[in-house]
Amino acid sequence: MEQDLYVLAIESSCDETAAAVVKNGREVLSNVISSQISIHTRYGGVVPEIASRKHMEKINLVIEQALEEANKTLEEIDVIAVTYGPGLVGALLVGVAQAKALAYAAKKTLIGVHHIEGHIAANFIADPQLEPPFLCLVVSGGHTHLVVIKDYGEFEILGKTRDDAAGEAFDKVARAIGLGYPGGPKIDRAAKEGNADAIAFPKAKVSGSPYDFSFSGLKSAVLNYLNHAQMKGEEVNKADLAASFQKAVVDVLVEHTIRGAKEYRCQKIAIAGGVAANSALRAAMEAQCARENLKFYCPDPVLCTDNAAMIGCAGYYEYKKGVRSGWDLNAVPNLKLGER
Numbered sequence: 001m002e003q004d005l006y007v008l009a010i011e012s013s014c015d016e017t018a019a020a021v022v023k024n025g026r027e028v029l030s031n032v033i034s035s036q037i038s039i040h041t042r043y044g045g046v047v048p049e050i051a052s053r054k055h056m057e058k059i060n061l062v063i064e065q066a067l068e069e070a071n072k073t074l075e076e077i078d079v080i081a082v083t084y085g086p087g088l089v090g091a092l093l094v095g096v097a098q099a100k101a102l103a104y105a106a107k108k109t110l111i112g113v114h115h116i117e118g119h120i121a122a123n124f125i126a127d128p129q130l131e132p133p134f135l136c137l138v139v140s141g142g143h144t145h146l147v148v149i150k151d152y153g154e155f156e157i158l159g160k161t162r163d164d165a166a167g168e169a170f171d172k173v174a175r176a177i178g179l180g181y182p183g184g185p186k187i188d189r190a191a192k193e194g195n196a197d198a199i200a201f202p203k204a205k206v207s208g209s210p211y212d213f214s215f216s217g218l219k220s221a222v223l224n225y226l227n228h229a230q231m232k233g234e235e236v237n238k239a240d241l242a243a244s245f246q247k248a249v250v251d252v253l254v255e256h257t258i259r260g261a262k263e264y265r266c267q268k269i270a271i272a273g274g275v276a277a278n279s280a281l282r283a284a285m286e287a288q289c290a291r292e293n294l295k296f297y298c299p300d301p302v303l304c305t306d307n308a309a310m311i312g313c314a315g316y317y318e319y320k321k322g323v324r325s326g327w328d329l330n331a332v333p334n335l336k337l338g339e340r
Contacts, residue, residue, distance in 0.1 A: 009312030012095030013087025021070035022312030029070035052090035081315025084112035085335030092331035121314035126299040135266040140273035141167035159211025194239030
């Protein structure tokens with residue numbers, strides 16, 4: 001019988017300072033998240049310098065709390081996993097430096113984890129029965145990827161955004177219609193009160209790349225709609241606009257994903273990332289998977305946002321593959337999925 005493996009994971013790629021203890025890749029013993037949303041809301045978005053400083057203030061506290069909630073000491077930890085990219089370079093550096101210091105002092109194995117790989121791995125925590133291969137739609141503030149997970153840590157990217165990520169479009173549109181930051185949850189709430197068919201917004205297709213995404217045109221269409229309404233002195237129904245915009249995004253995400261599943265013969269579809277917490281996307285993807293007789297997986301909303309449990313899960317499977325990081329591990333803000 002294999003010995004249990006305990007991973008202490010650290011995540012600091014954007015504006016959440018997080019630490020978790022994960023047992024054998026799938027059992028979360030603790031998952032502590034210190035959010036900075038209330039701070040960055042004042043500025044309408046994440047301010048990188050402020051995020052980095054707050055990470056420095058909070059990181060020791062969240063690690064101590066994660067170990068305490070898991071009822072583990074640092075000596076009982078086998079592996080220290082940390083997000084090293086992509087993300088905000090200053091924010092990443094705080095987590096990487098902390099992980100390296102702890103691993104060096106406690107003589108523990110150090111593993112750098114790709115942030116998107118972490119988001120995908122959240123599905124392994126949500127459903128212990130899920131095994132590769134499967135197709136995963138990763139949608140967040142910085143990324144929109146359609147990925148075939150061939151095996152643990154082995155990916156084939158079918159498509160990604162050519163411009164704005166889906167979450168970025170949500171934030172920009174929310175700001176434009178006066179809902180504020182963070183845009184995703186606020187548009188989701190507003191859309192529940194609106195008519196999704198009130199406004200016909202465009203759904204972009206990328207010529208020659210059926211799985212790539214483009215949301216900048218949709219964002220521009222929303223801004224044009226607002227400008228025309230303002231010039232004519234017309235009142236804008238924010239709920240209708242939010243619902244119509246959200247439908248345009250969700251329809252494209254679902255269409256691309258189902259098409260990819262059919263072409264690549266994937267019977268299992270998962271979603272991941274912050275936008276995967278969107279209620280309309282979850283409902284539409286689940287309904288379409290049911291119609292197509294495909295199995296649908298999605299993590300709990302808390303595992304969709306940036307957290308360390310997902311990093312601990314991904315780090316466990318990287319460890320099992322034999323991946324190890326040296327003391328030269330550094331932050332890589334534009335790290336591509338599949339690169340090391």
